[in-house]
Amino acid sequence: MIRKTNRKSLVEQVVEQIEQLIEQRHWTVGEKLPPEMELMEEFDVSRNTLREAIRALVHAGLLETKQGSGTIVRSTSALDAALKRHVKKSTMLETLEVRLALEKQAAQMASERRTETDLKQLEACIRSCKDASANNELDQFISSDIQFHKTVVQASSNQLLIDLYEHMTEILYSFVHDFMTMEPPFQFEQEFHLELFEAIQKQDKESAAAHVENDMEVLKENIIKIMEE
Template identity: 65%
Template structure:
């Protein structure tokens, strides 16, 4: 079989190495990476070559450069940044449908694969959510709710699913925050997803999927109302 020849130019070589340094955790999020001069020597390339590599990763959302200050690590996965950028141009309802698709699948997989650790974590979030509602700390409630959803997706044990879901959850989270800032009424999910937890604990795939579908329908209706009000 014929394969395209793959001669990597210097810029891509450097970019790929930096990506690895970030991916492996050698450079953590928030860290300032060495200045250009130092990296030029380390990689043994000219300033232009190095800058093109860094610029590529800045555009991808992995790095952020600040003139006079330095370059810091901003994210570990380029996919998340790409999705966020793309989703911002999409309609919110479309985003919800995609989130439904991913979370429904995740809930089914979670029902199959959930470990005891997963169950403990889910139960903890439910407990904390209940406390937050009692204290009327609604901001905290929203935060915990997001964590609960992400814990479900994590329990699916499918890394690709997790990576795709995360940026969507962030987008929707920031939307809900905007709603709260505008003092719009927001219906708090009172049942606290206990049914969903039960379904996953009992490894009942079908019930889990149905529950996700139902609450996403509620969210969808709320969003439609919001949009129509304006």
């Protein structure tokens, strides 16, 4: 028997559609949603249904409503919003532990599944890191460094892992920037990841995992040292 669509399911449908539009970058972070009347027509729903859907997304952290400014996109997904909430409460060491778990697994999988294209992209990231180091350009170095890690994760060919890591990009940028500015001058060449690249190139997953673990352990020791000073 076909059931009539109830108000709750309509709200859920609108929530799902708005989420998809945000994830597909139809509306980007910081962008204001169209006027209420336009959205009502677009989704073919009542004002109450639309407002309930928006309230749900505000609660989830995807949207923010401001008096006189309308509704603004705040996160790319519910997962992204949740990660941002958690990272505000987490310490640098907790963030590092999450990085280790994701990147160690990614390095092992990338060693088995990497393509020639992946290797070329990793080499390009390393070159970019070296150029930034030579010119003492911190922001460019951090961006290139994070792109290296993202490329390793993408080479794992595991879409869930890729999605999880993608949502951590902003968190990672803040993490790396905070660390590198804690004790200047930072020795950029320590972060070139040449040994990790070679392990992935040789498809040596044990060595790749060991390099990630070693890099993270050095970072952890430095962070603890800095915090104690």
